[in-house]
Every structure is written in structure tokens, then in C-alpha cells.
Amino acid sequence: MPMTRPKIVRETRRGIPETEPPGSRKLKPHQWFSTMEKELFEVRLRSSVPFDVYISSAAEKKVRDHAERYAAGRLEVLGFLLGEVCRWKGKMYTVVRDAATTELRSSPSNVRFAPNAYPKLFHQLDGSGFDYIIVGWYHSHPGHTCFMSRTDVETQRASFREPYHVALVIDPVTREVRTFRLTGEGCEETSFAIYAAEPRKSADSPRRRKLRLKPVVAH
Numbered sequence: 521m522p523m524t525r526p527k528i529v530r531e532t533r534r535g536i537p538e539t540e541p542p543g544s545r546k547l548k549p550h551q552w553f554s555t556m557e558k559e560l561f562e563v564r565l566r567s568s569v570p571f572d573v574y575i576s577s578a579a580e581k582k583v584r585d586h587a588e589r590y591a592a593g594r595l596e597v598l599g600f601l602l603g604e605v606c607r608w609k610g611k612m613y614t615v616v617r618d619a620a621t622t623e624l625r626s627s628p629s630n631v632r633f634a635p636n637a638y639p640k641l642f643h644q645l646d647g648s649g650f651d652y653i654i655v656g657w658y659h660s661h662p663g664h665t666c667f668m669s670r671t672d673v674e675t676q677r678a679s680f681r682e683p684y685h686v687a688l689v690i691d692p693v694t695r696e697v698r699t700f701r702l703t704g705e706g707c708e709e710t711s712f713a714i715y716a717a718e719p720r721k722s723a724d725s726p727r728r729r730k731l732r733l734k735p736v737v738a739h
């Protein structure tokens with residue numbers, strides 16, 4: 521995959537900053553949360569324990585719009601989650617600031633990036649003006665509910681094996697969203713909150729590292 525000086529990476533090995541997560545007044549549950557999920561969200565919000573994942577309202581909307589655009593044909597969508605990894609009081613958490621995708625080969629039961637689509641994706645990412653890292657991926661299960669299939673777990677294990685790597689699964693038909701991460705056996709669900717995003721300047725992040733990606737496929 522030819523590319524020039526990409527600004528994002530799929531993993532980070534050092535320099536996880538001690539940063540306070542978005543304040544509780546900025547947080548809200550996902551609009552598709554069930555009553556029980558909202559209650560769990562409120563309990564977590566009142567505790568002093570950070571959520572595992574914070575997703576900007578802009579990134580959340582991008583993912584949801586993408587999934588809904590393809591929902592009529594019951595087609596799956598796929599993309600990357602971009603952001604950063606932080607630490608607060610000994611706990612690591614992931615911030616998803618943006619999402620990016622490219623041409624897809626999609627069906628009702630699986631999806632992958634189109635051949636030769638990566639250069640276009642990198643161009644889009646470089647144009648974002650930020651040096652985000654890839655903190656995970658998203659894909660949709662139109663009408664199948666949200667879970668990690670065997671193929672999904674294999675993808676997670678091959679390309680998103682770090683504890684901060686997020687797998688977001690969205691069902692635009694049943695209107696559900698869940699996030700997962702890799703464990704020893706498979707994947708476990710993680711907590712997440714939506715935060716009201718503030719505009720950032722492109723000079724905010726000094727990161728500039730090497731990009732390595734393996735094929736990503738979802739089922």
C-alpha cells in the first residue's frame with residue numbers, strides 16, 4: 521500500500537498522557553440506549569470511575585449516519601475510529617474524536633474495504649489536519665443486533681489487540697450501539713459515553729508516527 525508520511529497509526533506504545541476525561545456535564549448517553557443502558561450510564565456517571573470510551577458527538581453522528589445510509593439495503597458499513605488514548609488516576613481510557621471510511625465492498629452479512637481503497641482513506645485522514653491515532657473500528661449489523669461475530673473477533677485479534685482498541689458495533693435497524701474490546705478468550709463489552717465536542721486546532725497534537733494496517737473484515 522503506497523503512502524507518504526501518514527499522520528496516524530494503529531497503535532501507540534508510549535507517552536499516554538495523564539488527562540482528565542470530559543466532565544460529567546458534557547456527557548450524555550447514546551440516543552439509542554435502552555432504559556436499562558441509560559440507568560447503567562447514570563450509575564457510572566455518578567461514580568468517580570471513568571468510562572472506558574468517550575465518543576465525540578461529531579464522530580458518533582458520522583458513524584450513525586453512515587450506518588443509516590446503508591440500512592435501507594440492509595448493507596453493512598465499516599470504518600476506523602480516530603482519537604487518542606489517555607490515562608486518569610491509574611485507569612486508561614479511549615477518546616474517539618473522529619471516524620473515517622473509504623469505498624466498501626458490502627453485503628447484508630459482511631463488509632470489507634474495497635481493493636486499492638487505502639490510499640484514498642489515507643488521503644482523507646491526512647486532510648483531517650489532526651495527528652490522531654487509530655483507536656479502533658466500527659461496523660454495522662443491520663437488523664442482526666450488536667455482538668462480535670467470530671470474524672469480528674478475529675479482526676480484533678489481528679488488528680486491534682491493544683486494551684484501548686475499541687470495536688463499535690451499530691445496528692441501524694434495531695437502533696442499538698455497543699462497544700467491545702479484546703480479552704483473553706474473545707471480546708467483552710465496554711462502557712462508553714457521548715461527549716459534546718469542542719473544536720480543536722490542528723496544532724494540538726504533536727504525534728506523527730508510522731502507519732501499519734492489516735486487512736479489516738467484518739461479519
Ligand SMILES: [Zn+2]
Nearest residue numbers: 669672738739
Ligand atoms: Zn460483525
